[in-house]
Amino acid sequence: MPTAPEIFAVAEAWQAAANAQDRVRLLELSEPEIEIVGPRGVARGHEVLGAWLERAGLTTRTKRAFVRGGTVVLAQHGVWHSVDTGDLQGEADLATSFRVVGGRIAHISRHEKLEDAFGQTQLSESDVYDVPSGLGAA
Helix, strand or coil, rough: CCCCCHHHHHHHHHHHHCCCCHHHHHHHHHHEEEEEECCCCEEECCHHHHHHHHHHEEEEEEEEEEECEEEEEEEEEEEEECCCCEEEEEEEEEEEEEEEEEEEEEEEEEEEEHHHHHHHHHHCCCHHCCCCCCCCCC
């Protein structure tokens, strides 16, 4: 059974690849049939994930983390920029939940509120994980 640091490291590496727009690394860290849940519904697979990466314009900064079993919830601050112009489109606090299976992300879901992520994953404040220095928390 992977440890909390190992599970967290996969989620944080996935998020770093998304922030860097590193499609190759993002796909390496994702199950081929990754389930992606967001405001537009549920989709699956590398093709959908790659298309999302190209159009989202989202970067996130992890503020807090919660880990139990193979599940990670990251409380984050997200910033959206136009992929065409780079202009700021908006920013907000949000939460992202991940399910890690075999060292790769099998499920990712964005949530408007941390409480929503807790409700979906059954994690709570008691599952807090101390984010290593320099890995996104500020």
